[in-house]
Amino acid sequence: MMTSHNPNRSLVHIFCLSLSSLLVLYSAIAVYDLVTRESATAAELAAGVVRIALGLSALGVLFGWGWFAEPLQRQVGMMGAVFEADYANLSTKSRIRLIVLVTMLSLLLELVLIRWLASVFPVYSFYKNFTMLACFLGLGAGYAVAERQPCAPALVLPMLALFVGVITLLRYDTGALYLIFSVGWLSTFDLPVYFLLGASFIVCACICYPVGQLCGKLLHSSNSLNAYGLNLMGSVLGVMALFVMSLYWLPPVIWFAVTGGILLLFVLSRDAFMPVGITSFCVLLAILAWPVQPETQRIYSPYQLLERTAKPDGLMQILSGGSYYQKVYNFADNKRGGESAEDRYVRAYYEFPYTFKKAPGRVAIVGSGSGNDVATALRMGADHVDAIEIDPAIAFLGTKYHPERPYDDRRVTLSINDARNFFRTADQKYDLIVYGVLDSHTALSHASNLRVDSYVYTREGIAEAFRLLKPDGVLSISFTLVNDALGFKLSKILSELPGAGKPLAVRVGYDNARTTAFIAKRGKDVTMPDANAFASIGFTNVSDYFAQPYPESAIPTDDWPFFYMVERAYPFTYMIALGIILLLSYFFVRRTIGFSDPIDRSYLPFFFLGSGFMLVETKAITELGLHLGGTWVVIAATIMLVLVMAFLANLIVTRTSLKLAGPAYAGLFLSLLVGYGFAVSHAQWTFGPPLMQLALSCVVLTIPLFFAGIIFSSLISEARINISTAFAYNLMGALFGGVMEYNSMYFGFAFLYLLALGFYVLAWAFSWKSASVRTGALLTPGSSVR
Secondary structure, three states, X not given: OOOOOOHHHHHHHHHHHHHHHHHHHHHHHHHHHHHHOOOOOHHHHHHHHHHHHHHHHXXXXXXXXXXXXXXXXXXXXXXXXXXXXXXXXXXXXXXXXXXXXXXXXXXXXXXXXXXXXXXXXXXXXXXXXXXXXHHHHHHHHHHHOOOOOOOOHHHHHHHHHHHHHHHHHHHHOOHHHHHHHOHHHXXXXXXXXXXXXXXXXHHHHHHHHHHHHHHHHHHHHOOHHHHHHHHHHHHHHHHHHHHHHHXXXXXXXXXXXXXXXXXXXXXXXXXXXXXXXXXXXXXXXXXXXXXXXXXXXXXXXXXXXXXXXXXXXXXXXXXEOOEEEEEOOOOOHHHOOOOOHHHHHHHHHHHHHHHOOXXXXXXXXXXXXXXXXXXXXXXXXXXXXXXXXXXXXXHHHHHHHOOOOHHHOOOEEEEEOOHHHHHHHOOOOEEEEEEOOOOHHHHOOOOOOOOOOOHHHOHHHHHHHHXXXXXXXXXEEEEEOOOHHHHHHHHHHHHOXXXXXXXXXXXXOOOOOOEEEEEEEEOEOOOXXXXXXXXXXXXXXXXXXXXXXXXXXXXOOOOOOOOOOOXXXXXXHHHHHHHHHHHHHHHHHHHHOOOOOOOOHHHHHHHHHHHHHHHHHHHHHHHHHHHHOOOHHHHHHHHHHHHHHHHHHHHHHHHOOOXXXXXXXXXXXXXXXXXXXXXXXXXXXXXXXXXXXXXXXXXXXXXXXXXXXXXXXXXXXXXXXXXXXXXXXXXXXXXXXXXXXXXXXXXOOOHHHHHHHHHHHHHHHHHHHHHHHHHHHHHOOOOOOO
């Protein structure tokens, strides 16, 4: 039944205001660029006028909404009415099939938005979960009104095309000024970053809202358990689709083509607004395929956007997310003596670790990248080099474009693997292990307390590498220190390694004045050889400075792997951003769902189940990544395993008439306590053969989600439960759990088990209370059950 409150119209209003705000910001940047130019060509002036016109149009939407409201609302109303009329004529069989396809669409849309935004503006990668939480908000709100308001999925593609267009303009049509959205500028009062995060958060929620609404509507086409099972099948297909696209390094135009194609072919195929969808789809693909920088080769690896460009000397340079990442050098022996002063300095940097280990027999290069370190090891007489690189696209570029062709040498074994997993499974001993400025290029743009999980630089991670050294082996770690705290941490970890002598710290200045090499040797103190000669190059011994005491609580461990954070803290920048998200979520829910109806306590268990699920899934991904390797394949497999656990739980509840919720709660609580015990004791599951270790890891980390799945399925099977409403509460709970996950920045990841346990206890308490109320109602004459 239609009411005066129309969520679809509110949705369009919110979307237009948020997108117009981003467009005004884009125009303001253009005005600033024009004003600060010393001169401009006629073409540049014309382009500037167009950009300003776009900004003025956006201002018109912001301050003159009344002029646009009525025609837009009329069109939105027609979209909803047309779709509902077509939907009413769908057979039950068609609707059941659509459950799988639309759920696949919802998950694929969420994953595609997360990947694409992080590739355009890396700030989305550092503010983890923000895009995912926005999608949860939109999907959850859509589920909540699934049966109360007309559904208008024809809105999705126009909104998606407009959003992608504006974000593309902000990134690629603002010159170097796009850096105002970089984390390198991040501070407590960095308004552009917060504005970008907040506006895009609302827009992503708006885009996902109609999809969630349609998912909720379709769930009523079958009984709750069957519908949930089909929903999980769709989720599995969504993960598989992105897995295949990541496997082949396919670009965003393919990601969005698959997502939009599902919507056009299976949802809007008979809709009268199909032409609007097709037009929007074509515009979307044209924007994504636009060669904004034709001189640059773009590769979308499973981890990041890589851009291959050329240095002035013609050799390859690699950018990541638009920022410098790696350079290739040619230091072949026939070049020695004819190099520039800069190249001689760089050569001295790469050859520095070999000052402490002449002609090493076996060398391991951690983060071998495009091949500079590997080429150096070969030139310095290494008998064999194990090159470890997690990103297959970077290794491919190094194999193809490095002039010395180091990866083609028979002495080199390239391993596409996570460094921790490689060292844990290695059966070789090394004369020299070199960390090749791993991750620290990105750290150049980090704020001092930015959250980045890095298990490579934890105390346990470095100790695993050190254990693989031969009796007189050497460990070399080079890092661009964005602040001195990182140097203190590395120095303390190396000095406390069992069997290590006093480490050496030398400011080498490669790529950045703060790049420092840390050298540790098994059984001996490390001293600066020929100090005067290296001082003449520009290398400075800073060992005494970094040997100062540093708080033990700030040393990264496998439980608290935040190497880049100065100390355990709730960074104020994150608190501001999370506060913005909570306020915007409240605003979005108020405008779409509304607060006219009281909260039904019988649905609160679903909220807390969602919160707990989010925390346990996060812990499972991080822990399995730690033990099996933090590669994209492991992460995708973990998500699949979680979905399979939920599917099996739902299947068990479907096939039995037994009341399983009570035993499942007991199993859930026990499994969480066991997982917490393993986490705090840093158990590595190293007993038994590798397959047994793998099986035990998977079971311990995901069995809580199996029990939670039994509880969820048991609750939705009750006749009184509206499944779309249950999903709405569950997704909103997952959003809240995603916000609570940031507590790991202070307490560590093991704490997530206790936090999840608290949420699951609340779910049990409200489940028990609701059951008691229902029992009392059934015993009261004249009572009814809602």
